[in-house]
Amino acid sequence: MQEQEIQIPNYFPNNVCKENTTLVHSGEDYFLRARNIILNAQSVIHIQMYIFENDATGLEIINALKEAACRNVEIYVLLDGYGSYSFPKLIIKELKQLGINIRFFSPFFSGNNFYIGRRLHHKIITADGTVALIGGINISDKYRGTSTENPWLDYAVQIENGETATQLEQLCLNIYFKQKRTHKIILQSVFYSNKETTVTVLQNDWLKRNNEISIAYVKSVQKAQKEVVIVGCYFLPGRRFSKVLRKTAKRGVKIKLILSGISDIPLMQRATYHLYSSLIQNNIELYEWNKSVLHGKVALVDNKWTTIGSFNLNHLSSYGSIETNVAIESIKFAKTLASDLNTIISQCERITLEIIKRKSSFFSTIANWLSYQFVRTTLIIITYISYNRFLNKYREEN
Template identity: 60%
Template sequence: MIKTNDSFNISNNLELVYSGEDYFSRLEAIIREAQFQIHLQMYLFENDATGKRIVNALKEAALRKVEIYVLLDGLGSLSFPSELQKDLKYSGVNIRFFAPLFSTYTFYLGRRLHRKVVVADAKVALVGGINIADKYRGSATEKPWLDYAVQLNGEIAKPLQQLCHDLYFKKRQLGNKKIKSAFNIQQNTTVRILQNDWLKGKNEICDGYIKSIRHAKKEIIIVGSYFLPGIRIIRALKKASKNKVVIKLILSGKSDLPLTRRATCFLYGKLLSYNIELFEWNESVLHGKVAVVDGNWSTIGSFNLNNLSSYGSLEMNVEILSETFSVRFQTHLNEIISQCQSITPESLKTKTTIMTKFINLMAYVVTRIVELVVTYTPYKRFYN
């Protein structure tokens, strides 16, 4: 069994973080040790045991006169209790919602805050795909959803705090000021902050995936929780396969979105025809969105390989150019693969009936239609 609480660090400035207690103990420590300012931006913040634990840490920080700004997605955190919002505000925590689902004049469906970022004092940050909820922390009887983040210490946290500040206060532009996004944290290790917000012309994460896949020479490993890539990524994977690159996809055996999983299953035949190796993770729900290419390029964050992340959501990933980090992360992902169920043309043929093919097809069609509607809606609203 993988020990997902054994994090590794490349320097004092960069550490891989796992879902489970590893992430939440770090999050609590960051809040507890903050002295001046905290920005917390999340898609999902549940009012369960884990959520209450973080709420208490935030309230304690507010008592120390730490400035706290919490930004939650209006859809993802729709169930966040209004009484808890009032309690936080009364305690001195600033909190608001990004694109509330219901407002005075409209029902808003579309552009979502999907990134998961925490920054304290412009000195330390957590960036990844992990939301605040019991399911990401796990319990004595339930394994945490499989996901990842990175902890960034030092100068690289400064632009992250600026980005969070600008979004919280609805700053539309920074004038001529350009935020630094790439940092050399040690010899042969470069870290970049990448964003995706298609409506604002930011396609950095998607472009980063495509560029790395196109330039791959040996091996690509992708963890895709809701894997429904657009045509550009499919073509890049197909070309890499023709160039004899080994491609491994770790996909959901268990999913919180059964329809999306069915839609992904519809692609299995095509992916296998490209000689792409498929593996399903069944130990827990798969929620990770990471990749490693050629043991020297890694990406970790909130970006899913589907059109919702590409065209409808605000996303953030950390891109790491480091052989040391990437080789160790690649080793970890290969250990994950050793616990997965391999999907081969033979096994797919055995377990796929005419009925399952039809169900998968319908799931794919419905999911694509939903993606189209959800991404078209904010486009029309934004430009009108």
């Protein structure tokens, strides 16, 4: 499969818009914004979520949707069939009775099929084509936190009054109505009115020949001149991106990885541990966040280019799931994010070879290696099953 070029078009007046982007944190920051977007919607709402839990946070969003439905707002909710498998059928019935359109993407069990591998990993909320929230935050108490527990560390971007919100709404619409296409949806970069900022919607759906996010990560790190900071949960990059990181560090570019000190998937965390020594030996700085589960998916390059969204640096996101990020070229936005990440780093544990040696034993080293081999092999098998099913279906339809 040939590599796709991600090109930012030349500046054109009709592509200029007065668009605001705001960095959003997990916790009350995100969920207050989400609720306000829903309650202020006038015509249409789209929600596409990997995980939508029936807890206090989920019920608050559900109630907001019910209020919007009573105002005759058109609502479309698309939940992943695996991530939101436990979403109650009774609530689905209630929402449908109010006129809310809700369905599952690839139900885990459907007829004679068992769906695995290809998942809708989106975390997107849009309203009226004028405002959107996009990032890595699911609808769940875990991402909001409580009086006794910190929220999972994650990020999103709120985009207001711009073409990007319209593009995201159209993307959600296409996926909700199962628009049958095997070519990528073309989305133009949007230029701010000050000509110093661009925002681009990036898609990754390898089965439909979209791998913009993967390519953007590779190209942005390859072009880095000073510093790359990556927040990576479930960090298990492929050989290509690992090679790019090593080469970039060898050129003298400072690379900092903020990784999970606490993970909701211990096996994945052990697999990531297997990479630690090699990364450090290649002059890549490692920092572990230990105050809560780390769930963020963020990159910052040279304090100018940023990407935030649902995409993880692993095989599943690259070749299995449907992912959407936004890429923002803005010194102002990057400065805000850089300040936040520096604060995070100051609260992390710096991982060195001495610390690894002190914490490791023969058995833990073997366990990490086995975890790495098992997770890598499992992800490859899962994505192959998904690809094979999709290819057969495509052949039948054509």
